[in-house]
Amino acid sequence: MPRTPSRxxxxxxxxxxxxxxxxxxxxxxxxxxxxxxxGLARVPALDxxxxxxxxxxxxxxxxxxxxxxxxxxxxxxxxxxGDVVAMVRFCNAHRLPVAARGQGHATNGQAQxxxxxxxxxxxxxxxxxxxxxxxxxxxxxxxxxxxxxKAALAHGLTPPVxxxxxxLSVGGTLxxxxxxxxxxxxxxxVDNVTELQVVTGAGEFTRxxxxxxxxxxxxVLAGLGQCAIxxxxxxxxxxxxxxxxxxxxxxxxxxxxxxxQRLLVQEGRFAYVEGQVSADADGxxxxxxxxxxxxxxxxxxxxxxxxxxxxxxxxxxGVERSDLPYYDFLDRIAPSxxxxxxxxxxxxxxxxxxxxxxxxxxxxVTGDMLHALAPGDVGPGIVLVYPVLRERLTTxxxxxxxxxxxxxxxVLRTTPPEDTATVDRLLAANRSAYEAAAAVGGTxxxxxxxxxxHADWRTHFGTAWPRLAAAxxxxxxxxxxxxxxxxx
Numbered sequence: 001m002p003r004t005p006s007r008x009x010x011x012x013x014x015x016x017x018x019x020x021x022x023x024x025x026x027x028x029x030x031x032x033x034x035x036x037x038x039g040l041a042r043v044p045a046l047d048x049x050x051x052x053x054x055x056x057x058x059x060x061x062x063x064x065x066x067x068x069x070x071x072x073x074x075x076x077x078x079x080x081x082g083d084v085v086a087m088v089r090f091c092n093a094h095r096l097p098v099a100a101r102g103q104g105h106a107t108n109g110q111a112q113x114x115x116x117x118x119x120x121x122x123x124x125x126x127x128x129x130x131x132x133x134x135x136x137x138x139x140x141x142x143x144x145x146x147x148x149x150k151a152a153l154a155h156g157l158t159p160p161v162x163x164x165x166x167x168l169s170v171g172g173t174l175x176x177x178x179x180x181x182x183x184x185x186x187x188x189x190v191d192n193v194t195e196l197q198v199v200t201g202a203g204e205f206t207r208x209x210x211x212x213x214x215x216x217x218x219x220v221l222a223g224l225g226q227c228a229i230x231x232x233x234x235x236x237x238x239x240x241x242x243x244x245x246x247x248x249x250x251x252x253x254x255x256x257x258x259x260x261q262r263l264l265v266q267e268g269r270f271a272y273v274e275g276q277v278s279a280d281a282d283g284x285x286x287x288x289x290x291x292x293x294x295x296x297x298x299x300x301x302x303x304x305x306x307x308x309x310x311x312x313x314x315x316x317x318g319v320e321r322s323d324l325p326y327y328d329f330l331d332r333i334a335p336s337x338x339x340x341x342x343x344x345x346x347x348x349x350x351x352x353x354x355x356x357x358x359x360x361x362x363x364x365v366t367g368d369m370l371h372a373l374a375p376g377d378v379g380p381g382i383v384l385v386y387p388v389l390r391e392r393l394t395t396x397x398x399x400x401x402x403x404x405x406x407x408x409x410x411v412l413r414t415t416p417p418e419d420t421a422t423v424d425r426l427l428a429a430n431r432s433a434y435e436a437a438a439a440v441g442g443t444x445x446x447x448x449x450x451x452x453x454h455a456d457w458r459t460h461f462g463t464a465w466p467r468l469a470a471a472x473x474x475x476x477x478x479x480x481x482x483x484x485x486x487x488x
Contacts, residue, residue, distance in 0.1 A: 044086035047079030068109030089203030102169025108449040141171025158240035160186035171230040181272035184265035187392040197232030201476025219471035225482035241295035245303035249314035251288035349417040352448035358403035379414040
């Protein structure tokens with residue numbers, strides 16, 4: 001197991017968090033904080049702390065979506081992986097639901113649990129040793145990708161794929177997929193894991209990999225927390241560039257924009273390819289920006305504008321080009337995040353729509369969706385459109401369209417949470433958009449807020465469903481894990 005925080009360090013960090021839980025009353029289905037209560041099932045000895053104060057429970061019943069609020073009855077802040085084992089076994093024995101929570105960036109209550117236990121993995125944030133020739137690094141599930149990047153970059157290395165926002169936990173993104181601008185070259189973050197350390201729903205600590213317990217390994221990666229809680233992961237590393245040449249290329253025609261994106265990812269001309277769509281002065285979503293980056297030495301050759309931009313059909317008069325240190329490029333949205341927090345927009349509702357569309361239908365489907373989109377449907381959010389290569393996406397549970405070049409289409413909506421009528425309208429719009437995508441073979445990328453039924457999930461996982469269901473029966477036989485996903 002990875003090194004974990006000492007008992008003293010963890011207790012010092014949570015001493016003011018509230019009353020510590022001492023036991024569980026099976027009859028009342030409630031926790032107790034007094035040693036004198038009779039008939040209690042005693043909580044196992046822990047290195048960390050189990051709390052049930054109002055502030056902790058309120059925080060655990062919210063997330064980045066700020067729309068769903070399922071209140072747990074206790075929160076575990078583990079001081080060791082052993083704490084997770086002990087408490088999952090305890091909850092399994094008493095049929096208490098359990099959800100793991102990283103940075104709380106879910107948008108639709110996926111990491112919440114009504115009347116059960118939330119395991120906050122942030123304290124499991126150890127990052128193992130890295131050397132200049134390390135092919136991989138082992139980290140705790142609570143480590144943030146920004147921390148992993150900095151640790152690897154100290155030795156000239158980097159994980160190959162990042163999401164745009166770096167302050168997400170490793171365990172969180174590995175539970176859903178982890179797509180980014182480098183996915184067309186390296187796959188998703190889940191495709192760059194060599195081993196997992198997990199605690200199953202039965203409370204068993206297990207190391208799994210493609211060669212060791214492969215059924216569990218493939219059920220956990222992009223498995224939405226259904227079979228086990230990730231407590232550690234071994235991540236592949238590659239040579240990092242020192243600098244990045246970053247381009248923003250303007251387009252005024254959707255099909256041309258999508259075709260050029262497809263050309264770039266198929267050729268592998270750039271290390272990073274994404275795209276954004278914004279509204280013009282008339283409120284029409286037709287301002288198209290292709291975002292691309294070339295990684296310089298020692299990861300790649302010195303960038304040559306003439307070679308990189310040859311044959312592209314953007315407006316050359318509006319090109320923005322900059323050379324950035326690699327980490328500054330990775331973390332380039334940090335100032336925008338701080339601005340959103342300062343303006344109070346971080347606490348707005350985020351009924352996100354995230355779809356994967358077959359490339360053959362991307363122009364028609366995105367065109368229809370953009371035409372129907374109004375600025376008020378997005379707010380200060382953003383619309384993303386970019387292609388990936390299906391051959392790079394090898395994780396069975398990361399479901400993608402049957403097309404060689406699928407496109408991610410994401411409407412990252414932001415709206416006041418008290419305006420429940422607008423929230424409900426946008427959730428209904430998300431469902432309609434999903435149905436339009438599904439009709440042409442599209443899937444959802446499950447980080448957003450699309451109303452989904454159990455039957456929808458079975459359809460979503462398709463041919464992978466029997467293996468996921470079998471793994472659920474094997475590794476979480478009482479079905480206590482991640483009920484907020486609504487999969488089973």
